[in-house]
Amino acid sequence: MSTIRTAETSSRLRCIVCGATPGSAGQDFRCTTCGDLLEFFFPGWTSNQDPPAFDPAALKSLWLNRRTSLDALDQSGVWRFRELLPHIPNPEEHVITLGEGNTPLYRLPRCARATGVKNLRAKHQGMNPTASFKDTGMTVAASSAHQGGFRWVACASTGNTSASMAAYAARGNMRSLVLIPDGKISWGKLSQSLDYGALTCQLRTDFDGCVRILNELVRQKPVYLLNSVNPYRIEGQKTAAIELMEQLAWEPPDHIIVPGGNLGNSSAIGKALLEMRELKLISRLPKLSIIQAHGANPFYRSVREFGGKKLEPMTADTLATAIRIGNPASWKKALRVLQATGGEVEEVTEVEIAAAKAEIGADGIGCEPASAVTLAGLKKLRRSGFVKPGEAVVLILTGHTLKDPDFTVKFHRGDLFTGTSGEIEGAPAKYLQRAPVVLDADLGAVIAALDAAERNSKC
Amino acid sequence: MSTIRTAETSSRLRCIVCGATPGSAGQDFRCTTCGDLLEFFFPGWTSNQDPPAFDPAALKSLWLNRRTSLDALDQSGVWRFRELLPHIPNPEEHVITLGEGNTPLYRLPRCARATGVKNLRAKHQGMNPTASFKDTGMTVAASSAHQGGFRWVACASTGNTSASMAAYAARGNMRSLVLIPDGKISWGKLSQSLDYGALTCQLRTDFDGCVRILNELVRQKPVYLLNSVNPYRIEGQKTAAIELMEQLAWEPPDHIIVPGGNLGNSSAIGKALLEMRELKLISRLPKLSIIQAHGANPFYRSVREFGGKKLEPMTADTLATAIRIGNPASWKKALRVLQATGGEVEEVTEVEIAAAKAEIGADGIGCEPASAVTLAGLKKLRRSGFVKPGEAVVLILTGHTLKDPDFTVKFHRGDLFTGTSGEIEGAPAKYLQRAPVVLDADLGAVIAALDAAERNSKC
Numbered sequence: 003m004s005t006i007r008t009a010e011t012s013s014r015l016r017c018i019v020c021g022a023t024p025g026s027a028g029q030d031f032r033c034t035t036c037g038d039l040l041e042f043f044f045p046g047w048t049s050n051q052d053p054p055a056f057d058p059a060a061l062k063s064l065w066l067n068r069r070t071s072l073d074a075l076d077q078s079g080v081w082r083f084r085e086l087l088p089h090i091p092n093p094e095e096h097v098i099t100l101g102e103g104n105t106p107l108y109r110l111p112r113c114a115r116a117t118g119v120k121n122l123r124a125k126h127q128g129m130n131p132t133a134s135f136k137d138t139g140m141t142v143a144a145s146s147a148h149q150g151g152f153r154w155v156a157c158a159s160t161g162n163t164s165a166s167m168a169a170y171a172a173r174g175n176m177r178s179l180v181l182i183p184d185g186k187i188s189w190g191k192l193s194q195s196l197d198y199g200a201l202t203c204q205l206r207t208d209f210d211g212c213v214r215i216l217n218e219l220v221r222q223k224p225v226y227l228l229n230s231v232n233p234y235r236i237e238g239q240k241t242a243a244i245e246l247m248e249q250l251a252w253e254p255p256d257h258i259i260v261p262g263g264n265l266g267n268s269s270a271i272g273k274a275l276l277e278m279r280e281l282k283l284i285s286r287l288p289k290l291s292i293i294q295a296h297g298a299n300p301f302y303r304s305v306r307e308f309g310g311k312k313l314e315p316m317t318a319d320t321l322a323t324a325i326r327i328g329n330p331a332s333w334k335k336a337l338r339v340l341q342a343t344g345g346e347v348e349e350v351t352e353v354e355i356a357a358a359k360a361e362i363g364a365d366g367i368g369c370e371p372a373s374a375v376t377l378a379g380l381k382k383l384r385r386s387g388f389v390k391p392g393e394a395v396v397l398i399l400t401g402h403t404l405k406d407p408d409f410t411v412k413f414h415r416g417d418l419f420t421g422t423s424g425e426i427e428g429a430p431a432k433y434l435q436r437a438p439v440v441l442d443a444d445l446g447a448v449i450a451a452l453d454a455a456e457r458n459s460k461c
Numbered sequence: 462m463s464t465i466r467t468a469e470t471s472s473r474l475r476c477i478v479c480g481a482t483p484g485s486a487g488q489d490f491r492c493t494t495c496g497d498l499l500e501f502f503f504p505g506w507t508s509n510q511d512p513p514a515f516d517p518a519a520l521k522s523l524w525l526n527r528r529t530s531l532d533a534l535d536q537s538g539v540w541r542f543r544e545l546l547p548h549i550p551n552p553e554e555h556v557i558t559l560g561e562g563n564t565p566l567y568r569l570p571r572c573a574r575a576t577g578v579k580n581l582r583a584k585h586q587g588m589n590p591t592a593s594f595k596d597t598g599m600t601v602a603a604s605s606a607h608q609g610g611f612r613w614v615a616c617a618s619t620g621n622t623s624a625s626m627a628a629y630a631a632r633g634n635m636r637s638l639v640l641i642p643d644g645k646i647s648w649g650k651l652s653q654s655l656d657y658g659a660l661t662c663q664l665r666t667d668f669d670g671c672v673r674i675l676n677e678l679v680r681q682k683p684v685y686l687l688n689s690v691n692p693y694r695i696e697g698q699k700t701a702a703i704e705l706m707e708q709l710a711w712e713p714p715d716h717i718i719v720p721g722g723n724l725g726n727s728s729a730i731g732k733a734l735l736e737m738r739e740l741k742l743i744s745r746l747p748k749l750s751i752i753q754a755h756g757a758n759p760f761y762r763s764v765r766e767f768g769g770k771k772l773e774p775m776t777a778d779t780l781a782t783a784i785r786i787g788n789p790a791s792w793k794k795a796l797r798v799l800q801a802t803g804g805e806v807e808e809v810t811e812v813e814i815a816a817a818k819a820e821i822g823a824d825g826i827g828c829e830p831a832s833a834v835t836l837a838g839l840k841k842l843r844r845s846g847f848v849k850p851g852e853a854v855v856l857i858l859t860g861h862t863l864k865d866p867d868f869t870v871k872f873h874r875g876d877l878f879t880g881t882s883g884e885i886e887g888a889p890a891k892y893l894q895r896a897p898v899v900l901d902a903d904l905g906a907v908i909a910a911l912d913a914a915e916r917n918s919k920c
Contacts, residue, residue: 067529069529070525070528077565100825101565106536106560106590129588132827133861133863168825169827170825173825175570177915179907179911182897190866190867190870192870193863193866193870194827194869196869196870196873196895196896197818197827197869198822198827199822199895200895201910202897202898203897203899204897204898205900205901206899206900206901206902207902215902219907219908222904222908223908225911249531251531359656363655364657364658365632366559366627366628366633368656368657402592402863403652403653404653404863404864407648407649408649410652410653411648411649411652411655414655436655436659436660436661437655438661438663439661440643440663441664442665443666443671443674444674445674448640448662448674448678449678449681449682451660451662452613452638452684456612
């Protein structure tokens, strides 16, 4: 294994716009020259370097063998791939892990038939410890906070980010602060942060006001920022793509389809694909396509209307709350990987999202609404001819169905889109209208209900 | 690996009371002689057999190496241990898996300090695909249904069982039927069954009435019963204990503590421990203790008041809904493993459960209320001296915190036990009262809140 180097000395920060390479990041993780986002890069990883940075076969073998280890780092589906992550000194002491990653890759037989894409799978990042993909990035960023000696970490979020942050902070014996706007609290979404012991402050302002206060706070007090501008989070999220390739025996699919909200996840998966090709871990690039909800589509409009030259923030409105973002922080990073992989951008309606979620559910896989934009988007990409029937497609599901049980219940009771839930274009009626039937306590009545369901499922 | 035999020819069914050994089970999985429960046994597994059924070292090595396989059976944390399960013929065709098992074993540092048990860990079965331990049994029982050619599977449940059943049925291209009493629907608990496409019938009767109709149904129609009397479910649930021992390098802890509801899980874990000792996979038995909620304590009363000679059913009442069971189906199986391992039975109050859940949460681990009885029970077992400070203890957490977000929110808002939530005996106040604070959008106000929280956490 002497050919395995660590990235210890080689990861550097670089501004994605002006190219400045600061020796360390400020508390707000913004470029001090131009104010844009920073990212990690690895100067030794160019494909023409001789000798190459890594022996790809040795690296794959090392990662695989770590699966048999009882060591906490090796058991993590993130830290198992630590050669491709920024180095955390003294990892035994500083790495905070909940055993994240190690998420399943599922075939979707019914969705495959419905879309005409025979080779269709889903990588379910909702199977992470706090039930969303955020954990893969949070383990790296929280460990960085721990290594930096921080007592407090913070973010502005009411959803998956705050849940994940609160869990990792608690694990690492740090305190966590969640800033949210006063007034519109979704208690269900906050339940995890409360459970893991975060301090939650409702500020008398809007979401942008919370972000502004948060940025002031981290500049004045020793509080570590865990919002998505934190480049450590992107690095951790890369591992979903690495693990996916391992699950596919390093044979890349033709397409990977990702929900687009704040666009950090798209950026991370695309970054991993580009790095893996550079390191000769894979021989070709999948096309990475990004799907947004129509009511929260600033990136879609940026690409389609402005050729990616600018992004106009908007007031976002979609029931897929995890991607209800009008001003995505990582849009420039996402644009770059979209272009580098030759992917496409699409938008889908609320009704298309709900139907797609029910279809994924019928394959026995539960996901939150934001995850279902991937299947809804695939249908459009099939119709446009961008995805061909013989191609291999992987959908990235980002959250567990239990993240939003209300959506599921309302949809199947017909309360989500009054008047439409039984007649959604492209969704077979048998996937819908799953509301309970009320019957007398009589065997004959139950048998009649079974027979009726049997007839419906054959329609 | 020639010493590895399969259990193919050796698993048999046996009545746990009269000892009858039917060649196959009826549709209701009851003994045709005396009506009690059946269990699997493996005639070749006696410890004095020569040659032994398995070479323990070879078996451990085989199981470990399967972790590096891409095969779906090997990737499952249940089927990886298939040598100790009833054989499913043609597993490639019939095994239905969601990649269940493979659940993390966490240290609980804060809980360890609070209980004085230094070596304290939690095996989190809530990290299964549908977020409860039910998946480990369901994969085996649903596969058995598939192998039997069934089109329909069914259970009476509004909670974790129906969620798990619906997912595995969908995965296996079968239909699932959920029977529940009319009137008292917890929609959140039903959301997963709806998502995975179950047919839900609300019957105008009580829960016992649903069970009665269900038993009539499976006798008259080709519908496969997936209630907990199904002995395949117990077999699958054994793997939690096998996986736990592997994670502990086959060094058993002194105590394993399990929530007691229907008592199938306790029975399964105990059965696995006894079988592993018989097969020389472990050299000694942990004590398996079972904790019930005071409001649903028929097993506790059976052992304490009647020496296990009878169990008086009761009307169960506890907020820990997953163990709100007044007439546990598997109590005789559980009694046997309790006695065989020398474990203890305890009961805990609602307030003790809520405080324990908040304390586990403060360690960054989210669980549903029923899981938290284990920590609450450990505190009592420490006070009684049954568990000693130097002993190694593993708590079995059975469900994810997202199974019951309402409980968490109500507790931290102080709405769960009016007047008591701030003053729970044995629970440090810092773990409680995590309700959000409302502040002006002002940096100074946020810093003051941080400082106050810092002071509180040092109390």
